[in-house]
Amino acid sequence: MNLACTRRQWLSATTALLAASCPLVGAAAAPRYRVTDLGDLGGGNVRVKALNNHGVSVGMANRKPVDNRGVGFVSHRGRMRGMRHAGRATPSSATGINDAGLVCGYDGTNGVFTKARAWLSPDGERVYVPAPRDAHTFAFAVNASGQVTGVSGDLPFVGGAGHFEPFTLPAGFGLGVGRDIHDDGTVLGDMVGPHGQCAFLRQGGVVQALSVPGAESHAAAGINDRGVVCGTLKRPGGRVARAFVWQDGLTRELGSLDGRDDSSSVAHGLNAAGTVVGRATRPADGGGGRSRWCAFVATADGGMVDLNTRLDPVAGAGWVLREAVAINDRGQIVGEGLYQGVPRAFLLSPWA
Secondary structure: OOOOOOHHHHHHOOOOOEOOOOOOOOOOOOOOEEEEEOOOOOOOOOEEEEEOOOOOEEEEEOOOOOOOOOEEEEEEOOEEEEOOOOOOOOOEEEEEEOOOOOEEEEEEEOOEEEEEEEEEEOOOOOEEOOOOOOOOEEEEEEOOOOOEEEEEOOEEEEEEOOEEEEOOOOOOOOEEEEEEEOOOOOEEEEEEEOOEEEEEEEEOOEEEEOOOOOOOEEEEEEEOOOOOEEEEEEOOOOOOEEEEEEEOOEEEEOOOOOOOOOOOEEEEEEOOOOOEEEEEEEEOOOOOOOEEEEEEEEEOOOEEEEHHHHEOOOOOOOEEEEEEEEEOOOOOEEEEEEEOOEEEEEEEEEOO
């Protein structure tokens, strides 16, 4: 994973992951899971982005196979519905949802996401964040209070209905983005400076880079109520990316699926217990030095586990789980993979 990138790559990539902590607190060994297809809107190409504690997920999907303009969706119990959007030629993406069902996301203009506008949707209608009209503005996460964070122009922001506040970055940093927002308003994000990309926390109006010893660069993914951060770091002089957790200045790498020191892992999210999900490499079938990405879950006492090995053998038949995107406090997980060779999005629910 190359953490040095252009603005376009940085904003469009599913970046980042853990910048966080000491042992994962209160986690249990990985259970077995039942799998539910999230559904689609008729055109496939489903990209899931977030999950709340009621098992409701959001993301972006196509209405027609030939239509490249995604539409924001909400999915619950395998039933997906498209969200109302600004117009036929306007793409949209839902990117975050809180436990009250408040969704955040962004619309594009003229069929593309340049000059995108961030919004909240309490009841299906858009309420736009009052960002500058000449800046592309993306919302990526929403907290229990309805505050959102993301990026507007080159700067991270916190905002909401009728409120918009861009951040002042530390000297030497000229590009930043908010990735997640705690219920107390603390923002976790990434910024780029003279030494590359690094994760930051913004507390009390002050942005401070995370200290991650031994990392050439690092990127953020999520923060929980205990202040545990997850993200991905890049080791000096190497091509290996590793998921990590950070808390109160302490960092721990989460390892790999195959125990190899040259295997990569990328964190995408964590829950209140500190259980982390993401994707990691392991040798591909047939060998030959090739590798493939698999969805993982990492707990304190269970280590990093390939979620493909934890599926219900009947309901999970035909599924290949490539990436876990988010996990809620009930242990449910959403992500993306293949079902009978066709790209699909999934919800995993613990059952044993």
